[in-house]
Amino acid sequence: MAARRCLGLWFFLITLCVVSTGADVLHTTPVTGTESSAAGTETVVAREQPEAPSDPGEHTAAEPTREGEQNDRTRGGEQTRGQPTREEEQEQEQEQEKTREGEELTREGEQTPAQPTREEEEEEEEQEQTRGEEELTREEEELTREEEELTKEEEELTAEEEEQTREEEELIREEEELTTEEEELTTEEEELTTEEEELTREEEEPTRKEEEEEQQTTAQQEEQTRRWEATELEEEHVHDAAVPPPAADPPSPPPSKDDFQEELVIRPLHSGDIYASFQFRTVWDADFMGDQKVSHYRLFPKSLGQVITKFSVRELHISFTQGYWRTMQWGQPYLPSPPGAELWVWFQDTVTDVDGTWKELTNVLSGIFCASLNFIDSTNTVQPSASFKPLGIGNVTDHSFLRYATLPREIVCTENLTPWKKLLPCGSKAGLSVLLKSEKLFHSTFHSQAVHVRPVCQDPQCRTTSMELRQTLNVVFDLHTSGQGKREWSLFKMFSRTLTEGCPLASSSKVYVDVTDNPQGEQFELSPATPLLTQAVVLGDRRTYSVYDLTQQASFGSSRSLNMLLRWKAADGEMLRPLLHSERYVAGYGLQAGEIHTLIYNHHPYRAFPVLLLSAVPWYLRLYIHTLTVSSKGKDNRPSYIHYQPSKDRERPHLLEMLLQLPPNSVTEVTVEFERALLKWTEYTPDPNHGFYVGSSVISALVPSVVAMDTNSTLDRPLFSSFFPCKEEASYFMRVYTEPLLVNLPTPDFSMPYNVICLTCTVVAVGYGSLYNLLTRTFQVDEPSPGLAKRIANVIRRFRGVPLL
Amino acid sequence: MATAEVERKRGQLAALSIAVVVVLVGVPLWWRTTETYRAWLPVNQINELAELQLQLSVDVEVVFSRGTLTPEQQKKVPFTRTQEEAQKVDDDTTLRYRYESKYRTANIMEEDALKQPTAAEADLSLHTLSASPCGSVVVYVIPETSVLLPQGVDVYIGHRRTAVLRMGAPMSVGKNHKQLLAHLEPRITQVVQVMSFSHTDITAALSDRVRLSPGSKESLADSMRSFKSSPGYEITFSLLNPDPKSHRLDWDIEGAVHSYIQPLLTKLAPLANFSIDSQILYYAMLGVNPRFDSSLEAYTLNADSLAHVINPVEARLGSNAASSNPVLNFLLYVPDAHHSPLYIHDHQKQPVASNAFHSPRWGGIMVYNVNDLYGRGETPLPVNININMEKVMGVFLAQLRLMLGVQSSPAPPGFLVEPCGGAGLADWELDRLMWSRTVENVATATTTITSLAQLLDQIGNIVINDNIASQVSSTVTSLQLAVAELEAGNLGFALQYSKEAILASERAFFDPSLLHLLYFPDDQKFAIYIPLFLPMCVPILLSLIKIASEARQRRKLKQSKKD
Secondary structure, eight states: OHHHHHHHHHHHHHHHHHHHHHHHHHHTSHHHHHHHHHHHHHHHHHHHGGGTTOOHHHHHHOOOOSTTTHHHHHHHHHHHHOOOOHHHHHHHHHHHHHHHTHHHHHHHOOOOOOOOOOOOGGGHHHHHHHHHHHHHHHHHHHHHHHHHHHHHHHHHHHHHHHHHHHHHHHHHHHHHHHHHHHHHHHHHHHHHHHHHHHHTTSSOOHHHHHHHHHHHHOHHHHHHHSOOEEOOOOHHHHHHHHSOOOTTOOOOOOOOOEEEEEEEEEEEOTTSOEEEEEEEEEEEOOOTTSSSOOOBOSSSOHHHHHHHHHTTEEEEEEEEEESOOOHHHHOOOSSOOOSEEEEEEEEOTTOSOHHHHHHHHHHHHHHHTTSOGGGOOGGGEEOOSSSOOOSSSOOOOOGGGEEEEEETTOOOOHHHHHHHHHTSTTTTTSGGGGGOOHHHHTSSSEEEEEEEEEEEESSTTOOSEEEEEEEEEEEEEOTTTTTTTOSEEEHHHHHSOOBOOOOTTOSEEEEEEEOTTOTTSSSEEEESOOSOEEEEEETTEEEEEEEEETTSGGGGTTTTSBOOEEEESOSOOOOOOOSEEEEEEEEOOSSSEEEEEEEEEEOOSSOOEEEEEEEEEOTTEEEEEEEEEEEETTEEOOOSEEEEEOOBTTTBOEEEEEEEEEOSSEEEEEEEEEEEOOOOGGGSOSSGGGOEEEOOOEEEEEEEOSSOOOOOTTSOOOGGGSSSOOOOSSEEEEEEEOOOEEEOOOOOOTTHHHHHHHHHHHHHHHHHHHHHHHHHSOOOOOOOOOOHHHHHHHHHHHHHTOOOO | OHHHHHHHHHHHHHHHHHHHHIIIIIHHHHHHHHSOOBOOOOHHHHHHHHSEEEEEEEEEEEEEOTTSSOHHHHHHSOSEEEEEEEEEOSSSEEEEEEEEEEEEEOOHHHHHHHTSSSHHHHHHHHHHHOOOOTTOEEEEEEOTTOSSSOTTOOEEEOSSSEEEEEOOSTTSSSSOHHHHHHHHHHHHHHHHHHHTOOHHHHHHHGGGTSOOOOOOHHHHHHHHHSOOOOSEEEEEEEEEESOTTTEEEEOOHHHHIIIIIHHHHHHTTTTOEEEEEEEEEETOOOSSOOEEETTTTEEEEOTGGGGGTSHHHHHHHOOOTTOOSOEEEEEEEOOOGGGOSEEEBOTTSOBOTTOEEEETTTEEEEEOOOGGGSOSSOSOSSEEEEOOHHHHHHHHHHHHHHHHTOOOOOOOTTEEEOOOOTTSSOHHHHHHHHHHHHHHHHHHHHHHHHHHHHHHHHOTTOOBOHHHHHHHHHHHHHHHHHHHHHHHTOHHHHHHHHHHHHHHHHHHHTOGGGGTTOOOOHHHHHHHHHHHHHHHHHHHHHHHHHHHHHHHHHHHHHHHHHO
């Protein structure tokens, strides 16, 4: 047995070498760079945190913790605040009654703020340093900002001159664009090669891949491997086949309709960064859930359709994210996603072996998206009981058909983007998707791409269903790394491309720019100006957008290309504080025990609302559920619903779900202690000292909205505002992801096994040797040699000539 | 002294017994705990399969119609007659063909059927009279004077498993039955070779097992064109639209598949499972820029450049994520307005009539020009174009037949082969395919299983768990059954068993658990063992040597005492 372990050890070490070299390669990608910079900025935000809840006016507002007391308390709070109209009061009362029935509400809803910040405190020392550095740089920044303000005055003087130069610049830029279009052609060719290289990663026949590569390099070789021949069509074949198919030909059903829409939303952020969100939606009136197999694809991608059909998937949501969304700096994203990869799937109720299907599905998806989704297994898969309800139609309550898994470690890069783009009907050839070039997209602070498949209603009456595929891509460009510190953005600066046409297959192709904070153009200037404005209720707020319709030739102007320019005038915009955000960290010291803290902030001044908290913790952090405490404002806050599934070693993770009532303007802290398990040595990752990731917690909430939400689903709304179904006017659903945790586990010295082997062998040998000697040697009693005194006496005696003793 | 001697004896005994314990208990224990697990495999049977002796039996029924036999001959003609032919393909493979002919005279209804005005109708009505089992052949011998067959045609082969053979002219009367049969036999064999299998087909099917001598380039190309036998195929039709801005394409693929492709696949159902899907790819370009030929006022693609056409497209075709069966791709390329019309030229620089080409074991591409549908510039773009599926499917169907190995080898002179009808496949063509596929499956499965056995002999580190062992056993049983069924002439069962065999053998051979301990160098093992074994073995060995030398000395002492 020991010997076999030794064998295993060797094997492990070999793989260790192999994998670690592989990991090195990964780390050289530029994305890691952005990641580290992201972490740096996060710490800055963490400094600002403590200031947030210390607003005196809001403190007096309300602090209800018990559900029963809420009404009175809040009313009292309102009285201190001023004169709320009676109508408002009534409304609020109603709403609070609703929140009391939190379970029902949350069953319908879910919500979405995300707050970045505190990185794990285990790496404190390093972080402290970086934090200090950050502060330094921050001060420097402030200095430079002051300088900038000084220079701004000068700039105003030179503004006129600049105007002229800018016009010249524009001209030059247009020329550049033309040349880049030419470049595009060449890059497209390059892309093709890379695409094929990437293909080789997919599950394909190895021979075919080899062929492809060969074909790339030497065309002639390949001519020999593949013979191409003209089809010799004997006339009679064509003729026979062409004989009109007999009358048995059934009336072919009218081809199912499919529809494609594309859309880009640009939201200038007050931090000077810019947020761009792409959405591509394909709706297909095909019945994937029926008995008939769907096999003829038009706009819907075949590879995904086959997967959905084969594995009887009702809903599929998959996201790949690099970087962390900083809620306090950027506000709420249109579509939240946790760092790394996230996958959740509702299967149809015809599936009998859900776990087996899930395993196969993850393997296939990992092939399609070139991602390591195959690492999803039972140890990181959970079945949430309340947090993830189907987003499409269908009233499914049996959560045994739901699987949810995250891979916080997954690094997202261009090999994931290429297959994602392949799912688009226009590929990267036309429409908004020409902007999606990986060299710029991955040179950003935050990048998230997702695919959502769900059944939706085909018509307002909802008699038949369609399949909806939404592909979304969110990216935040950093003011300093991408914007060179200038508060000035253009499409070209962001993506190094401009728009020349919409996708000809799209029924609608629009670019929205969020101008809500800029009604009179005092904050920033948008050019070319567009006469089209639209309003949409997004995330509980009514926002105004400038719209560029790419299906209209007029949008492109005389230069035949659209390059929006967004130029900030003021640098000191105030952003509305997000109502809900959260943070999470690990506390404790040493390598044995620890404590997970989750802080959930409710910034609403006078409204309490319920949230569902879900955390899935790997088995190697053994949670002590009896230490679970939930407190708001120093008082115990008893969750009204707790679903806890204990882990099983090496089989399944902990799952903790609870329904919490967040008092207005409060911080709710959830803590639970854990013990770190000692892993078997084969279970350590190739870089165990890096730590082990614990996926983000998910907070789903129905947040009270500022304006009435639009519950009429039939209305034609922009895509970004219509993803989460909205069932009541007073609140909107949102989801917030906390930071993933990085936890150090007790890690052995991996050269130790050798030492152990040598030591044990020596011990065995010594023990065995002495035993052996005892058994085999003959022991004889030697004549005891005379004592020292006697010897000395004898010497003296000899000296004296006396007989010896 | 005596006690010392006793002690010494005791020490020697102890050393000996420790050595014995180490040898009898320690070494086997170590061996048992570190050996790789090998479940029991039917090695003997696998070795038997390494020498493959295939016997293919065909039932041939020869029916004499009125006027072909004299009453005297009728009496003497034997009921059955067996003909055997043995072919040695290589050292390990021998083939035996066995034709079991049954002779009888036609009954009244068959006589009536043969009186139909045309051969096709006769074929149909003969089929309704009796359905012959899969793999068998019925030959109707009609008199020289019959008008059923047109002038110059001696043999007619219809859609079913029947053939009509015209009796040679000079032999009709006055000869004895032996001469008659001697005259008929080679011709019947010829018919059977067309309708069920010929030696070249079978050797081609054995190509997995037998290294063929390099024949002519043409025959090699023929043998490599069709897909290898597989339990299932995915057929994908892709419509490539390089320019959705100038034309919007519509194809009724569902209807076309239903009326053109499905009948063929339904017939082929016993061979394999087929699944069909289709997709439309936009902005899909060909890999080469076609050359403009000013004399034709058209763009041309040379046969030489066809090799480069598919590669960029293939990246977008996508493999079927949901299965691992081979994919047959059929692409319909509609060139954009600026590169239209586009014609494919063959090696002789002549335009190919079908404007299509195929790539062996991959699929086919057809170019569909729509420039005449554009009108004269007045229609606004994009133009809606409906594709004529009849034209397209004719080409794809022909390519599909080629890819699946439905060979339309030229018939010998004097043969009239009825062209296949709506089903796209005659019964005897299916039989032919089944014969060669069965042989191919058997050949592939035996090769796989024997090479697995060889591999296990050579590499000691491969683990064989019980699951793989059961797969191997089921392969062996299925193979034995398949060979037996082939011998008995039950083609359907033979194919079924051969499919099972090939599935099980592939599963066993490609199981990932085989590789678990594969890469384990021996020197590293010793690096681990030595710290333990060296200190343990050295004392044992030393004391053994000491005991031996003492024993030798004692013997010498005794001898010298004796002397």
